[in-house]
Amino acid sequence: MPRNFLVVDPEKDFQVIKGLAAPARIAVLKLLRRKGALNVKEIGESLDLPQSTVSLSVQLLEEAGLIRTESQRARKGSQKLCTNIYDEIAIVFGEAAEERREDGIEVSMPVGLYTAFDVSAPCGLCTDESIIGLLDVPDSFLDPARMKAGLIWFTRGTVEYQFPNNARLANLDVTEIEFSMELSSETPGTNPDWPSDITITVNGIDIGHWTSPGDYGDRRGSFTPDWWKLKGSQYGMLKRFRVSGSGSYVDGIRISDVCLADLQLDRHHSIRLSISVREDARHPGGVNIFGKGFGNYDQDIVLRMTTQ
Numbered sequence: 535m536p537r538n539f540l541v542v543d544p545e546k547d548f549q550v551i552k553g554l555a556a557p558a559r560i561a562v563l564k565l566l567r568r569k570g571a572l573n574v575k576e577i578g579e580s581l582d583l584p585q586s587t588v589s590l591s592v593q594l595l596e597e598a599g600l601i602r603t604e605s606q607r608a609r610k611g612s613q614k615l616c617t618n619i620y621d622e623i624a625i626v627f628g629e630a631a632e633e634r635r636e637d638g639i640e641v642s643m644p645v646g647l648y649t650a651f652d653v654s655a656p657c658g659l660c661t662d663e664s665i666i667g668l669l670d671v672p673d674s675f676l677d678p679a680r681m682k683a684g685l686i687w688f689t690r691g692t693v694e695y696q697f698p699n700n701a702r703l704a705n706l707d708v709t710e711i712e713f714s715m716e717l718s719s720e721t722p723g724t725n726p727d728w729p730s731d732i733t734i735t736v737n738g739i740d741i742g743h744w745t746s747p748g749d750y751g752d753r754r755g756s757f758t759p760d761w762w763k764l765k766g767s768q769y770g771m772l773k774r775f776r777v778s779g780s781g782s783y784v785d786g787i788r789i790s791d792v793c794l795a796d797l798q799l800d801r802h803h804s805i806r807l808s809i810s811v812r813e814d815a816r817h818p819g820g821v822n823i824f825g826k827g828f829g830n831y832d833q834d835i836v837l838r839m840t841t842q
Contacts, residue, residue, distance in 0.1 A: 540600075540620040541649055541696060553598025554623070558583060559591045563600060566618035573613040592616055622676070638708075638840040639700050645825035645834055646683030649806075651675050653691035656722060656820075659683045662759045662827030684827035687720045687767065689820040692735075692810035697837045699805050706841040708799050710778035711736075713807055715835045717746055718770030720820030724751025730819025734775050735808035737797045741782040742789030744773055745817055755829045767822045769830040805837065 542550050553559060561581050566572060572580070578588045592614070595601045602617045646659060646666075655670035661682045667674025675686075675693075686693065701708045719730035726748035733743040755769035762768075776783045777797060782790045799805065811821050825834045 540623045541647060542623060542625045543698065544625055549598045550600065550623075551625075553595050553600050556591070556594075558587055559595055562588070562591050562595060562616075563618060566601060566616060567621065571615050571617045573608075573615050575613070577616065624678075624681070638838060639704075639706075640839075641697050641700070641837045642833065643695050643697060643835045643837065644681060644683070645686055645823050646680040647695065648675075648680075648693040649696040650694040651692065653688035653693070655689060656720070657686075657688035657691075659686045660762070663761070684825045685767070685822065685829075686825075687820065687822045688811070689720060690811050690813055690818060692808050693823070694806055694808045695835060697805040697807065699799060699803055701839050701841050702800060702803065704841075708794065708839050708841055710776060710794060710840045711797075711799075711805070712774055712776040712838045712840075713835060714772060714774045714833070714838070715809075716770040716772050716824035716829045716831045716833070717744075717809075718767060718822045718824075719746040719749040720767065720822050721749045723765055724749045724767055726750055726752065728819050729817040730811060730821060731815040731817045732821050733808075733810040733812055733815070735806075735810065736777065737799075737802060737806050739792055739796055740790070741775065741777055741792045742784065743815075744775070744784045744789070746771070746819065746821070749820075749822065755824070757826075757830065757832050758828050762828075769828075770822055770824050772831050807835070807837070 544551060562577055565577060565580055574585060574588050574592060578585050596603050600619060602619055604615045605612050606615050653672050653675060655672060657672055658669045659666040659680055662684045666679045666683060667677040717732060719728045721728045728748045730746045731743045732746055734741050749767050751768045754764060758768050774785055777794050779794050781788050782792045809823060811818055826832055
């Protein structure tokens with residue numbers, strides 16, 4: 535099952551902080567996470583809280599975007615059914631670094647700071663010092679230490695990152711966006727001839743895919759730590775996926791007709807990037823995503839927004 539994460543910037547996400555700032559509301563979130571969808575009466579009975587307290591808590595949590603409510607017909611009238619949205623909420627101080635440039639905005643996102651994932655083994659994560667959790671166990675992608683990851687890999691599935699749409703906050707017009715990241719295929723050991731179709735999705739729209747030629751281990755990556763065995767993936771290729779008014783490109787080569795207008799950036803508070811290896815891909819050869827401390831490029835996933 536996909537797991538959803540919310541990364542909270544305490545300097546900007548005040549509504550979310552407000553939603554979390556009461557024991558009763560935290561108790562409601564925990565209950566919904568454990569029990570699934572419940573109505574207001576069921577929540578009150580489970581937590582031994584008055585209905586007025588539960589109703590106010592539900593209202594504030596919904597306004598903060600932390601739960602979803604739906605009115606359904608009941609035996610007498612209607613009931614408000616409440617559902618938790620996120621499996622994990624992380625308050626992060628300065629993990630995603632933003633840099634303002636004369637022609638736009640640049641945001642660097644650590645590879646372990648994904649907000650949702652659904653992956654299959656072989657898979658894993660590691661920091662520049664050690665493995666995170668257990669190898670080939672997808673639930674290790676839940677480990678809080680993932681935020682320090684410098685390398686993640688999986689055979690099939692997807693990871694999604696949520697970048698702040700700071701151009702929208704600043705009322706700036708975006709003329710193009712670009713994501714740069716170091717990628718390779720993934721196979722047990724390494725194999726330079728192991729093609730993999732890696733699909734890039736932005737705001738739920740596939741902008742296209744890039745076929746990685748292989749999984750590289752002929753030499754140690756420039757920044758790959760010494761403890762990482764040479765038989766493991768060492769480095770990838772730095773790829774730049776760009777969406778402009780005329781279409782989508784990888785390293786300047788057109789990959790689809792999806793253009794900037796299709797992404798509707800002016801309607802979204804965030805820009806969601808998904809990196810996937812699909813089951814129906816022609817070359818489903820897995821993926822390595824290299825971040826700081828691994829590979830040949832000492833960078834995380836970088837979003838650049840050109841503005842005017």
